[in-house]
Structures are given as C-alpha cells and as structure tokens.
Amino acid sequence: MATLKITRLNKNGLGGKKLQDWGNFAEGRQLVGKPRESGYNFYTDGTKQLISGVWECTAGKVAIKNFPSDEFCILLSGSVIITDAAGKAETFGPGDAFMIPKGFNGTWNMLVTVRKYYVIFDDKMSDKLAKAKTKPAAKKPALRVIAGGKGKKRRKAA
Numbered sequence: 001m002a003t004l005k006i007t008r009l010n011k012n013g014l015g016g017k018k019l020q021d022w023g024n025f026a027e028g029r030q031l032v033g034k035p036r037e038s039g040y041n042f043y044t045d046g047t048k049q050l051i052s053g054v055w056e057c058t059a060g061k062v063a064i065k066n067f068p069s070d071e072f073c074i075l076l077s078g079s080v081i082i083t084d085a086a087g088k089a090e091t092f093g094p095g096d097a098f099m100i101p102k103g104f105n106g107t108w109n110m111l112v113t114v115r116k117y118y119v120i121f122d123d124k125m126s127d128k129l130a131k132a133k134t135k136p137a138a139k140k141p142a143l144r145v146i147a148g149g150k151g152k153k154r155r156k157a158a
Contacts, residue, residue, distance in 0.1 A: 009117055011054055011076050013040040019054065025062045035060030035110060049122050056115040067104040069122040073097065078114035083107045 013019040022037040024030070039055035054076070064082075074097045082098075083089040085105040092098055102123070 007043045007052075009042045009052060009054060011115065011117070013054060014042070019056055025060075029062045029065075031061040031063055031107060032109070033058075033060030035062060047124070049124050050119070051122070052117070052119040054115065055118055056113060057110055058113050059110050061107055061109040064100075064104055064106050064108055067100055067102060069120050070102045071100045071121075072119040073100065074117045076115040076117065078110060078112045080114050081109040081111075083109070 010016060019038040019040050022039055024034055024036050036058045037055065038057075039053055041051055041053040043052045044050070073092075075092050075094055077094055079091060079093045081089050081091050082100075083106050090098070
C-alpha cells in the first residue's frame with residue numbers, strides 16, 4: 001500500500017523556484033492588455049478531477065465564458081475585480097477567498113499582477129453521465145407471444 005503524504009503549496013512555486021510560464025490568454029479572451037499567466041500545479045488526484053496549485057497573472061482584463069470547472073481561490077497578492085454577466089462586480093484582495101462556479105460568465109480584471117492559490121474540481125463523472133442521458137436509448141427487441149405446450153403461452157424476443 002502506497003504511503004499518502006501531505007502536499008505543501010508554496011506561494012512562490014516548487015521549493016521557491018520560479019513559476020512555470022503558461023503564456024498569454026487566447027486573443028479572443030483578452031479585453032484589456034496582454035495578461036500573461038504562470039503557475040505551478042502542486043497536486044492532481046488519481047482521477048485527474050481535483051487539481052491545486054499557485055497561479056499568477058500580469059495586469060489585464062479577460063473574458064470568462066462558460067468557466068470549465070468549479071474553482072476555489074485564495075488571493076495571495078494583487079487585486080481582481082470579477083464581474084458577472086449581469087454586471088455585478090466583486091473586488092478581491094490579499095487573503096480573500098472565493099468560489100467561481102462551473103459555467104460562470106463574466107470578466108476578470110487585474111489592475112496589477114495577481115497571485116492566488118487555487119483548487120479546481122473538474123467533475124468528469126457528472127459530465128459523462130449527462131452526455132449518456134442525452135443519447136437515445138437503444139431499442140429493445142419487441143416481444144411476441146408464441147404458443148407453448150399444453151395451451152401455455154410464453155414470450156419470445158421478435
């Protein structure tokens with residue numbers, strides 16, 4: 001049996017080393033500036049549904065369309081203004097914690113470089129079940145009644 005161990009998330013990346021460069025947001029998502037992401041994934045569970053780490057992004061504003069998973073965040077530095085599709089804005093700063101729900105639409109505005117811890121839950125099982133429910137059910141063979149011995153009837157697949 002494998003030994004389970006605690007995973008420490010370091011706000012500066014793995015062992016204080018520089019965070020990995022993840023590049024710019026896609027052109028269609030950039031609304032102001034050219035925000036560039038970096039980070040480090042510290043933990044991914046065996047199902048690849050639960051991921052945690054540290055993320056940093058330079059100043060800019062990006063569109064969030066149909067956010068792909070549920071994400072819990074704790075802001076470490078900087079500030080961010082998150083505005084939903086209805087125009088309601090929330091401002092978060094260092095020490096603030098918040099959830100972004102799967103499917104969220106809005107904008108993420110960083111006036112300065114932002115760093116956060118994140119925990120992402122990507123519910124792959126529910127997605128698979130939802131897709132399975134939308135597929136048409138396989139047709140079952142029709143049953144017909146056939147005569148059995150001594151006047152008994154039995155059912156047989158057609």
